[in-house]
Amino acid sequence: MKTEAEIRKLIAEGESLTLEFKSDRNRLPDRELIAALVGLANTDGGALLLGVEDDGDVTGLHQAHRELSGLSALVANRTIPALGVTAESVLIDGTPVGVIDVPKSRQLVATSEGLLQRRRLMANGTPESIPFLPHEFIQRQSSLGLVDPSAAPVVELDVKQLSALERERIREAIRLYGGDQSLLALDDPELDGALGLTTRHEGVYCPTVAGLLLLGKEAELRRHLPAHEVAFQVLHGTDVRVNEFFRKPLLQTFKEIESLFLARVEEQEVDIGLFRVPVPNYDRRGFREAFVNSLVHRDYSRLGAVHVRLDDDGMTISSPGGFVEGVTLENLLTTAPRSRNPLLADIVKRIGLAERTGRGIDRIFEGMLRYGRALPDYSMSNAVTVSVQLTNADADIEFLKMILTHEEKAGGALPVDSLIILSSLREGRRMACTELAGAVQKPEGAVRSVLERLMESGVVDAHGTGRGRTYTLSAKVYRHAGQKAAYVRQSGFDRIQQEQMVLSYINAHGSIRRAEVADLCRISPFQSTRLLKKLSDEGSIVAKGQGKGTYYERG
Structure with a gap:
């Protein structure tokens, strides 16, 4: 059962792909209600609030819909296959609103009249329901992992039409990249x-879609896979320096794009100990994994090119088709490897072009973090595109020295978890385990184990105890970087100093809030709460207001 507060929160958030409002003032027809529920089920599931206007105004249920106990049976009887929903009535200021929860369907659902719908976001960000078109069926099934589009036979082609040259290119790649030598x-x-x-299809051998992508001639690729296209662009400001498009077999495309990329890799050499270490503006292995991922995991039923773009800010690689089912920005580093095109992904791994473990994403992160650059940025990805930006910011040489020394x-090489933690401490300076767990995308227990090992090796220091414990890069790291004062600032001040700082702040500004204490003393919100409570118990300060509006004045 949902509470009134929960429904109010949903209404305040507004309509989205997973939330729809429907007016019931004039009794919403069953046909429209069923169609709306089908659209949610065929997208990402969610909830429909019956009795709420598009602008969020609560107008309530029509008298005919006050009893919702039979709605689940109605929906199951009017959908194919039967869609199971749950419905309840919640009072908002005494006005009843129907809350219908819709699961995400793992197969396409239509109304009994044959209407097939899905939801999408319009250009202005508002959602709408649109027809689910036949060519989109394969996209949906592929994203759910129900079919492998790359294993589908291309029955119009004979194996004799495949390129012998590309087959030799596969053998060459196996030798070059250390693939499966038995092949x-x-x-x-x-x-x-x-x-x-x-x-084998109906007694005749024909290429699969993966086979066409790797062995097909350009004319056959254009004819049978019109969505296959790769673009390489170099921009300087608004000037386009390079704008090349390719519709060639995958290995040939990879080699040509890689050559264009390598021509723009610049290296500086720095002295670290007894060795000179090259520091590139772009990591070669990180690029390879990111580009191969874009080719292997893209949606080949959706028109649009894979784009590799270099500009003043760095490199962006994008490919048509959103993340596959189960992969999100929040679990990108930890979710089990999965592909929209499993056969194609397996072929590329066996050739040696991609990471055999399926954890190529770790290579991408490692290629950025070990040089002290920012994390790969996937935030521009959406339901129809996966996009990663790799900055070309100057490397942090002192950070690289620390990594290599460790x-x-x-x-052995530092695992990606350790690199993320060290990079986060480099940027955030002083962080709690909960914050670091969010960055690593793993439970706090696992992150504490990594932190313990980093503390033992002398690159991380802990401050405080219990829930308020925080972490910084160690004094040794700051000392080697010539930033002794920075360590003192980040490691914080003792309790007496913190108390005096809070009291001085109040004397100067009249009051202080918990967030201001945390910022002033460089401590966590939990530690600032404890500090304020101690001062309150002593009578030095007095709390005013309630909840988030609480502030403190001199006692």
Whole structure:
């Protein structure tokens, strides 16, 4: 059962892909209600609030809809396959509102009249329901992991029409990138079968979609996979320096794009200990993983090119098709590897072009973080595009020295969790375990274990105890970087100093809030609460107001 407060919060957030308002002042027809529920189920599920206007005004349920106990049966009987929803009535200031929860369907759902709908966001950000078109069926099933589009047979093509040159390119890639060496001993038909480049359909061998992408000639690719296109662009301000488009087989496309990219990689060498270490403006391995991901995981049923764009801010790689089912910005680093095109992903791994473990995302993060650059930015991704931006900001040489020194002592490369934590402390200066857990996308217990190892190695210091414990880069790290004073600022002041700072702030400004204490003393919100309580108990300050509006004055 949802509470009135929860429904008010939903209404205040407004309509979205997962929330729809429907007026019931004139009794919403069953046909329109069922269609709206189908649209939610065919998108991401969510809730429909019956008795709420588009602007969020609560007008209530029509008399005919005051009893919602039979609504679930009505919806199941009027949808194919039967859609299971739950419905309840919630009073908002005494006005009844119907709350209908709709699960995300793992198969396409239509009304009994054959109406198939989904929801989308318009250009102004507001949602709308639109027809679910036939060519979008495969996109939906693919995103749910129900079908593998890359394994589908291309029955119009004969295997004899495939390119022998591209097959040799596959063998060359296996040798170059350390792929599955057992494939090199196979003849052409055996290689095609082992990789899944061809399949038997009605007694005749024909290429799969993956086989066409890797072995197809350009004319056949244009004809049978018109969505396959890759663009490489170089911009300087608003000037377009390079704007190349490719519709060639995947390996050939990869080689040509890689050559264009490598021509723009610049390196500076820095002395670290006894060695000179190259520091590139772009990490080669990170680029390779990001670009290969864009080719392998894109939606080949959706028109639009894979874009590789270099500009003044860095490099952006984007591909058509949003994240596959179960992958979000919040679990990108930890979710199990999955692909929209499993066969194509497996082929690329066996060739050696992509990370065999399926954790190529770690390579992308590592390629940015070890040089002291910002995290890869996926925030511009949406339901129809995955986009990652890799900044070309100057490397932090002192941070790189710290990483290399630590790896030399540890006898191995730092895992990506440690790199994220060290990078976060470099940027955030002083952080609690809960904040670091959000950055790493793992439970606090796992993050504490990583922090303990970093503390043992001398690169992280802990401050405080219990829930209020925070972490900074160690005094040794700041000392080697020539920033001794910075460590003192970040490690904070003792309790007596903090109390005097709070009292001085109130004397100067009249009052102080908890957030201002945290900022002033460089402590966590929890620690600032404890500090204010101590001063209140002593009578030095007095709390005024309530809740989030609480502030403190001299006692």
